[in-house]
Amino acid sequence: MFKTKNFMKIALVSIMAASFLAGCGGDKDSKGSSKDVFSQIKEDKKIVFGVKHDTRLFGLKNPSTGDVEGFDIDLSKALTEEMFGDDVKPEYIEVTSKTRVGLLNNGKVDAVVATMTINEERKKEVDFTDVYFDAGQSLLVKKGSKVKSIEDLKKGTKVLAVKGSTSAINIREKAPETTVLEFENYAEAFTALKSGKGDALTTDDAILYGMAEEDPSFELVGGTFTEEPYGIAVKKGNKELVDELNKALKSLKDSGKYDEIKDKWIKN
Structure with missing residues (x-):
């Protein structure tokens, strides 16, 4: 009986100590x-x-x-x-x-x-x-491309976008016949466009202007077809x-x- 009582006391003290430490650590989460x-x-x-x-x-x-x-x-x-x-x-x-x-x-x-x-x-x-x-969503293409606007994104065309972006969702809705290829980030998507893996890259115009500035052989076409308030x-x-x-x-x-x-x- 003595051993049982001691064991219960020790267990109770341990539980109380754990609860106290947990409470002290609350602001550390x-x-x-x-x-x-x-x-x-x-x-x-x-x-x-x-x-x-x-x-x-x-x-x-x-x-x-x-x-x-x-x-x-x-x-x-x-x-x-x-x-x-x-x-x-x-x-x-x-x-x-x-x-x-x-x-x-x-x-x-x-x-x-x-x-x-x-x-x-x-x-x-x-x-x-x-x-x-x-901002507003637009298209970036190689200068001289046959793609001049979203209306040109038909079956057989490929559009590049970034995973997790509204751009990928929007382009599927507005150009349902085109094939959408998604990449982890804009750098990968732009590299893919430059290597000819797609006909256009789509995202907000403000972001595309930065890409066109980086490589003037690319241009924005077709204006904007969505509103993208940041x-x-x-x-x-x-x-x-x-x-x-x-x-x-x-x-x-x-x-x-x-x-x-x-x-x-x-x-x-």
């Missing part, structure tokens, strides 16, 4: 699990943005310096300064169209600034800020972070800083 993301950002004195590394003009890694450069990068830096002054520093993690929602929801990034179109389906998974850039995505339920980002975005637009950043990168 991924951001948003036991503390809202905005509070955690202020506590950590850093905000982690998910950005593209393969999208010229918006987020492209410079092979010479290793830095990621573009409109999304400069805008996120300006937003951080507007919200926190010098108290919080921005950090960056690479995302793709396929990975950005998962990295956001598992707490690896605090906000995604990565040419992400706001739509009703995505609103079920994440919360968005106000629109920070208006928003900054955050994990669902983090209203304070969304509100603060919206206030900062409005302030940058009112002051002219937003236009200064946009004109630096987007010249078309």
